[in-house]
Amino acid sequence: MKKINVRNLLAGALILSSIGFAGCEDDTPDYNPLNLYKTYPLNELSAEAKIVRDYVKPDAVIAHRGSTFWAPEETEAAFRWARNMGADYLEIDLQRTSDGVLLALHDGNLRRTSNIESIFPGKEDYPVSVFTLTQLRKLDAGAWFNVAVPENARNSFIGQKICTLEEVLKISEGYRIKRDVSGEPVKDMTRLTDGGEWAGFYEFEIDPQDNGNRPGVYAETKEPYLFPKMEADLATFLSEEGWNVTDSPKTIPTTAGKVDVANTMGRFILQSFSRQSIVSLEKELPGVPKCMLLWEDESASYVRPSNSIESLAEFINFSVEYNCHIAGPSIEGKPNKYPDLTEPWMCEMYHRAGMIVHAYSFDTEDQLRKYNGDYFYGGVSRFEDANRSVQGNFEYDVNPNMFIDGGFTNLTDLSMKYQGRELVGTAQEVLNSLGY
Amino acid sequence: MLRKIYIATLALGMVAASAVAQEKQLTAESKKGGIVLTSADKDYQVSLNGRIYMDGVHYFDDKTDLSSDASVEDIRLGTTIKWKQWSAKVNVSFGNNEVKIKDAFLRYNQAKNSIFTVGNFFEPFGIEASASSKNLRFIGGANTTQAMGIGRSIGLGYTYYTDKFYGSTGLFAGSVDNHNKGDQGFSTTTKLVYTPIVNDKVLFQLGGSFTYRMPEANGFNESLNDDDYNREVLLAAGPEHKFLNADIKGARTDMRYNFQSMVLSGPVMLQAEYTKTKVTRDDDYVSRLMKDNPYWTHTATGGYAWPTKPEDYPGWYGEMRDIETEAFYVTAGFLLGDNYSYNSSTAYINRPKAGSYEFLLRYDNTDLNDIDGTYFNGSYGPADLDAALGGAGNMSIQGGKAETISAAVNYYLNDNVMFRLNYSYMDVQNQVYPLDEKVGMIKARVQVNF
Numbered sequence: 001m002k003k004i005n006v007r008n009l010l011a012g013a014l015i016l017s018s019i020g021f022a023g024c025e026d027d028t029p030d031y032n033p034l035n036l037y038k039t040y041p042l043n044e045l046s047a048e049a050k051i052v053r054d055y056v057k058p059d060a061v062i063a064h065r066g067s068t069f070w071a072p073e074e075t076e077a078a079f080r081w082a083r084n085m086g087a088d089y090l091e092i093d094l095q096r097t098s099d100g101v102l103l104a105l106h107d108g109n110l111r112r113t114s115n116i117e118s119i120f121p122g123k124e125d126y127p128v129s130v131f132t133l134t135q136l137r138k139l140d141a142g143a144w145f146n147v148a149v150p151e152n153a154r155n156s157f158i159g160q161k162i163c164t165l166e167e168v169l170k171i172s173e174g175y176r177i178k179r180d181v182s183g184e185p186v187k188d189m190t191r192l193t194d195g196g197e198w199a200g201f202y203e204f205e206i207d208p209q210d211n212g213n214r215p216g217v218y219a220e221t222k223e224p225y226l227f228p229k230m231e232a233d234l235a236t237f238l239s240e241e242g243w244n245v246t247d248s249p250k251t252i253p254t255t256a257g258k259v260d261v262a263n264t265m266g267r268f269i270l271q272s273f274s275r276q277s278i279v280s281l282e283k284e285l286p287g288v289p290k291c292m293l294l295w296e297d298e299s300a301s302y303v304r305p306s307n308s309i310e311s312l313a314e315f316i317n318f319s320v321e322y323n324c325h326i327a328g329p330s331i332e333g334k335p336n337k338y339p340d341l342t343e344p345w346m347c348e349m350y351h352r353a354g355m356i357v358h359a360y361s362f363d364t365e366d367q368l369r370k371y372n373g374d375y376f377y378g379g380v381s382r383f384e385d386a387n388r389s390v391q392g393n394f395e396y397d398v399n400p401n402m403f404i405d406g407g408f409t410n411l412t413d414l415s416m417k418y419q420g421r422e423l424v425g426t427a428q429e430v431l432n433s434l435g436y
Numbered sequence: 437m438l439r440k441i442y443i444a445t446l447a448l449g450m451v452a453a454s455a456v457a458q459e460k461q462l463t464a465e466s467k468k469g470g471i472v473l474t475s476a477d478k479d480y481q482v483s484l485n486g487r488i489y490m491d492g493v494h495y496f497d498d499k500t501d502l503s504s505d506a507s508v509e510d511i512r513l514g515t516t517i518k519w520k521q522w523s524a525k526v527n528v529s530f531g532n533n534e535v536k537i538k539d540a541f542l543r544y545n546q547a548k549n550s551i552f553t554v555g556n557f558f559e560p561f562g563i564e565a566s567a568s569s570k571n572l573r574f575i576g577g578a579n580t581t582q583a584m585g586i587g588r589s590i591g592l593g594y595t596y597y598t599d600k601f602y603g604s605t606g607l608f609a610g611s612v613d614n615h616n617k618g619d620q621g622f623s624t625t626t627k628l629v630y631t632p633i634v635n636d637k638v639l640f641q642l643g644g645s646f647t648y649r650m651p652e653a654n655g656f657n658e659s660l661n662d663d664d665y666n667r668e669v670l671l672a673a674g675p676e677h678k679f680l681n682a683d684i685k686g687a688r689t690d691m692r693y694n695f696q697s698m699v700l701s702g703p704v705m706l707q708a709e710y711t712k713t714k715v716t717r718d719d720d721y722v723s724r725l726m727k728d729n730p731y732w733t734h735t736a737t738g739g740y741a742w743p744t745k746p747e748d749y750p751g752w753y754g755e756m757r758d759i760e761t762e763a764f765y766v767t768a769g770f771l772l773g774d775n776y777s778y779n780s781s782t783a784y785i786n787r788p789k790a791g792s793y794e795f796l797l798r799y800d801n802t803d804l805n806d807i808d809g810t811y812f813n814g815s816y817g818p819a820d821l822d823a824a825l826g827g828a829g830n831m832s833i834q835g836g837k838a839e840t841i842s843a844a845v846n847y848y849l850n851d852n853v854m855f856r857l858n859y860s861y862m863d864v865q866n867q868v869y870p871l872d873e874k875v876g877m878i879k880a881r882v883q884v885n886f
Binding site for chain 1: 499500501733734812813814815817821822825826827868870871
């Protein structure tokens with residue numbers, strides 16, 4: 001057997017150990033969002049899309065379902081309160097009755113927010129799409145609130161009705177539902193069913209308690225399989241009502257110093273968690289601002305926590321492709337304890353794609369301060385000091401792109417106070433003044 | 437348990453050697469790479485064999501971190517005993533602190549070129565997949581081989597060869613790595629190689645292999661009344677199996693075809709293999725429907741029902757269609773200090789003589805994708821965008837795709853020691869790693885075998 005050549009052995013060992021040493025070198029930054037958020041490839045909204053984006057009112061206060069805290073959600077009481085309080089947008093969830101009327105309701109059925117057990121026993125879990133508007137008008141959509149939120153209960157909430165989209169637009173324009181001397185809504189007998197029956201619509205009148213605010217409407221569409229072609233129905237309806245800004249929008253009189261969003265090109269904003277609905281909205285209502293709502297879950301339909309940066313980037317790129325001008329991520333914190341898709345690096349990515357950020361949903365001042373970045377600026381809000389400067393050495397680039405541009409709030413009053421806007425009164429005082 | 441088997445077998449070898457020695461009839465002979473003890477009547481031969489692979493790898497990673505390190509990739513100890521027409525071999529690996537049975541078989545040589553084998557041994561499939569790692573030209577097989585080669589299984593095999601023909605076939609019942617979760621699979625594998633030109637100047641070889649397999653199950657699921665629960669085919673290769681990794685669940689059968697070719701001419705070698713894998717899949721939709729029950733909900737149009745029949749499942753989640761992947765590589769080699777020589781008993785190349793240098797280049801193209809849907813956010817939907825946006829699924833397999841160019845230098849110091857140095861450059865495409873495009877790696881090995 002040939003003798004082992006020691007020199008060659010040593011050379012081999014040297015090669016091995018040098019590779020080992022080279023292996024210790026940290027040549028690549030760790031693959032994590034905090035290292036990549038600034039450079040991760042993203043598409044960007046076109047110049048035309050950015051023009052539409054800029055229709056949206058800056059620092060928007062979006063009244064989530066009108067209010068979920070002070071009044072029964074998505075009822076006339078909640079929307080009138082939000083309007084008079086000074087919200088920039090009335091937020092609603094769109095659904096459609098079996099006779100094709102668009103209305104505002106969050107849940108997939110009527111069990112939580114109405115007395116359906118009493119009126120239609122056995123149909124508590126049926127979706128809205130099973131009922132006609134006339135049938136739905138039999139429901140009390142306010143009494144449940146007095147049980148669920150007893151500290152804010154009011155007798156006048158009893159008998160509140162489910163709101164149609166038409167009613168929401170009218171409330172925004174300064175109207176209210178006309179009521180008779182006993183307080184019952186007056187039926188509009190000029191709008192009848194094919195069978196000559198009342199179709200479920202009410203008459204409107206100028207709201208004597210209207211204080212001049214003209215908020216926009218921010219409407220969420222659901223999965224299209226629940227309400228096929230609802231996006232087309234919405235487009236038709238908005239055009240008929242003069243709310244489609246791409247189709248001869250009507251002039252809505254405004255008052256100086258008051259909210260005037262309803263008379264701007266950003267009067268109506270579309271939002272959806274459903275990518276299928278977003279595609280339909282882009283087809284039916286191009287040129288109307290759109291918001292891609294984001295939720296976190298280990299599923300293709302949501303931002304995956306297991307690979308948040310890739311997943312987020314895919315949603316952003318999809319949003320850009322279908323002209324979603326707004327990202328609508330969830331925020332964490334009590335009471336909802338939602339997942340946090342509004343971290344600073346995430347906001348930087350939304351903004352880098354040219355989108356603005358409307359996060360959901362705010363319940364506390366701490367949340368407002370956190371997601372507006374105040375804690376990086378020594379607790380100073382940008383509404384207090386537009387030129388605020390970063391306090392402390394965070395050793396990374398803290399900048400305004402890391403924070404939100406507006407938010408869905410359950411407490412319009414709190415969000416307005418945070419922004420330093422003038423309040424017409426407390427939430428309760430506004431409700432009192434509206435007659436509730 | 438493996439340690440015990442190994443120690444018992446090693447002890448048997450030692451006892452046999454000792455018994456021969458005690459009769460003072462022992463002859464010790466140095467053969468290439470080791471010492472063989474032979475009894476005086478030549479009826480018994482005992483040899484101890486082993487190997488050590490001392491490796492270092494450094495990755496020039498792109499975005500995804502890869503673990504550069506130095507390791508003792510393999511330590512192998514084994515014994516071979518031969519008596520008359522019989523032989524037995526046990527070989528156990530202790531690499532990376534894991535104990536694994538490698539070769540463990542009994543062999544009967546009906547004639548010199550007609551061999552029956554029973555035990556755990558290489559299934560005859562392709563060139564690299566049925567060759568020992570110590571004889572491969574590069575450190576480890578090509579991605580083609582890593583992903584779609586087979587390796588060792590427990591079974592019964594027969595091999596016959598002549599100067600121009602090599603045929604080997606076997607029936608196998610899964611690997612020793614079976615975790616006893618569900619029924620083990622089985623396979624039948626055959627390799628046929630024809631070498632029409634064999635002379636001092638040129639050798640030209642063509643061959644093909646085929647295997648039909650039922651993959652191993654991963655457990656039982658009584659609720660689905662399915663003993664074939666989650667049979668799975670995993671095709672994986674490359675750095676840490678990250679960029680090339682196809683995990684095909686719901687597998688029923690696994691068929692692979694391999695075509696091989698080799699040319700040897702003096703110090704020049706060309707070697708190529710093409711492998712195609714076809715995995716059939718299915719699911720127990722009837723049991724799923726029985727478990728789920730038909731579902732009906734109320735809508736304005738009278739309600740919709742899902743599922744109402746077994747076909748509703750593939751209709752929504754995507755059809756469990758067959759999956760096909762393919763890969764090939766071409767290797768060119770040049771020997772300095774020796775000529776390539778052919779071994780008809782293995783249908784492969786002999787180890788070059790001591791003092792030789794070997795220079796190699798390889799191009800590998802491995803495609804583990806079988807995609808017919810639209811990809812979004814870690815999942816596939818149907819090719820119809822609207823259906824995909826609506827949430828319908830698709831059962832495409834995205835295992836990644838890579839073109840890899842490799843270069844290597846081997847130095848055969850003597851019959852026991854060699855140095856290897858490899859460099860590879862991978863052009864990767866994998867939707868799971870969207871930012872990774874180019875990955876480089878340099879590997880070195882000090883290889884000792886006896």
